[in-house]
Amino acid sequence: MKDNWKEVHPKSIFQAALSHPLSNQEQAILTFLYQPIIGAEAFSLYLTLLSEVEETGVSESLFHADLVTMMDMSIKQIQAARKKLEGIGLLGTFVKNDSELGMHFLYRLNHPETAERFFKDEVLSLTLLNSVGQRKLDKLFERFKPKFVNLTGYEEISAGFKDVYLFKEEQMISQSKQLMQMEQSFNDPRPAQKPSAVNESFDWTYFVQGIEKLGIKLPDNSAGFKEEVFIFHNLFGITELDMIDFCSKSFDYYTSKIDVKDFERAVYRTYDPDKKQKSSEFQKNDSVELSAEDQQTYRYNSLKMNGFSTQDIQMIMDSEKNFPLNYLEALKNERGGYTTPQERSLVKYLVSKSGLPNSVINVLINYVYNIQKQPTLKADYVNRIANEWAQSGIFSPEKAIDHVRELAKKGKEQKQTRQRYGQNNRPIRQETLPDWVDNPVEEQKLSKEEQARLDKEIQDFLSKGGGN
Known part of the structure; x- marks a missing residue:
């Protein structure tokens, strides 16, 4: 009988049915979680069928021609929308052959899953992710996740049921038949099928x-x-x-x-194997043995000679001595914020999958949080940047800063272009970027002579007891 949908025509009769009305929460779930997956036409078909259901739980008998008129859609479009509802479990289609009226269709509307079951269902969650993307999925999850109150330090003093209400346990035996009948009346004899990833190609x-x-x-x-x-x-x-x-x-x-x-x-x-992190690419003095402290001094001087400001150098060195999670925590704490579980998972994922050194990941975090003014790190956005940096060979914090400066420069040029050609010739307000992005210093590469002079300064520093 599964192929009988092909025989639907305008004169085919149908009825719509619903076991009990949708709650306000179910309507919100249908709108925000299901609609992006099923599309506007299938969503409209569900609501149209729902509107026809009467208090008895079943609609009057209608022709499909009525549905075509109400929805301003062709039979073919209605069938396509119907299949989308069926596939995700919002609609069950049943058909019987009436000797007088021909094919009679019953469209049983099913209730959407609860928010908890929806997000716990991997098939539904992944399908929604593929429809709306990670950023929107995060927002939808925040909207529907339970808001539990922190009861730490509280003691529960609520009254128990038997403390307030009269309950005779012997009645459970005398009224057992009626109780069982009421319980069974809520069991659907033919429950709705759940969406499934089952594929016939796997035995x-x-x-x-x-x-x-x-x-x-x-x-x-x-x-x-x-x-x-x-x-x-x-x-x-x-x-x-x-x-x-x-x-x-x-x-x-x-x-x-x-x-x-x-x-x-x-x-x-x-x-989806972990990717070995690249070593941070920065200049070291390997010609002489230097302590860790003196290597830092050498690095500071090298960065200074290459045109980086004191603020730049401080940021580079901070990025090199902190693990990404600690770095993110410090940035958040500085502004009175906190790190979310999703952000922690994202940072761990970057460390294991991106191949970027910790120092570059820290600059990326700084860029998104301080420059792009994002209150939290969003997986889709951050992964896009990390992918671009890895493919561009950005494996040192100074390269990352140069890259961000270039982005800022291009952004400023685009804003200036829009300002010149803004609507009604009114100037467009421009965002102010921090000094290390907004005022780039031209990079000056060290010549061999300058490098030799810098090496000599380090050796002189050591010979005078600076390493003690």
């Missing part, structure tokens, strides 16, 4: 047989693990045999059950 039965031969068991949440296996299969093209191999390295020796976290790490290590 789940063969995979399960393979791990069982090794004495390995599925984890307790086997349904969730199955979805994860299919997601990895769709994402990386991992075969059944390779998936079995990953499981053979990711199980608990005491229970023989697959450890899901170890399984995930094994997959990511292979298909």
Whole structure:
């Protein structure tokens, strides 16, 4: 019967049904979380069918021609929108053949998932991410995540149920039949299908047989693990045999059950491996043995000779002596802010995946936080910059600063162009950038003679006891 949708025509009869009304929260979830995935036409179809449902839970019998008129859409467009609703679990379509009226369609509207279930569902979360991008996903998550109150230091003194209400336990036995009937009335005999990443190109039965031969068991949440296996299969093209191999390295020796976290790490290590960080590229004096302190002095003088200001040099040296998470924490604390869990994860990801030295990552953090005035680091934006810097070979903090200056220079030129050709010839206000970006100093490369003179200064400094 699944192919009967092809027989829909304007004179086909349909009814819309809904088990119970949508709550305000469900309407918000439908609008903000589902609409970006399903699109405007499918969203409109859901609302149109919803508007026809009466208090009885079912609409009157209508022709599809009525739907075409109400939505100003063709049958083909309605069918395409309907399939989008079906695929994500918001609509169940049922059909029966009436001897007098022909095909009779029943469109059962399903309730959207709760915000908690939506974000815990990897299929839905990844689909939304692919539709709106990381920045928008972060905003939507912030909107719907629970706002728990911090109860540290409080003692609960709430009254218990039995302290307030009369409850006779013996009634549970005498009224058990009625209670069971009421409970069962809320169970849908044909529940809505959840969105699934299951793909026929992956042989789940063969995979399960393979791990069982090794004495390995599925984890307790086997349904969730199955979805994860299919997601990895769709994402990386991992075969059944390779998936079995990953499981053979990711199980608990005491229970023989697959450890899901170890399984995930094994997959990511292979298909999204950590990238070894490049060594920071900066000038050292290897001609003589210098202590760490004297190398710092040499570095300071080298940067000074290359045209960097005292403020620049301070920033470069700060970036070189701090780990990125500590550096970010210091920047946030300076302004009274705090580092979010998402930011910590992002910084750790940059360190393991970007290949950029810690010092360059610190300059990047400074650029986004202080120059771009972003209150938090957003994954999509930061990863885009890190990718560009890595591909451009920016592996020292001074190169990063030069690059940022160049960006600022181009931005200023664009603003000046817009100012000249602004609407109604009114000047456009320009943002003020910090000194180290807004007032670049021309870089002066050291000549061999200057370098030799600088080396001599260091040697003279040491011979006079400066290293003591």
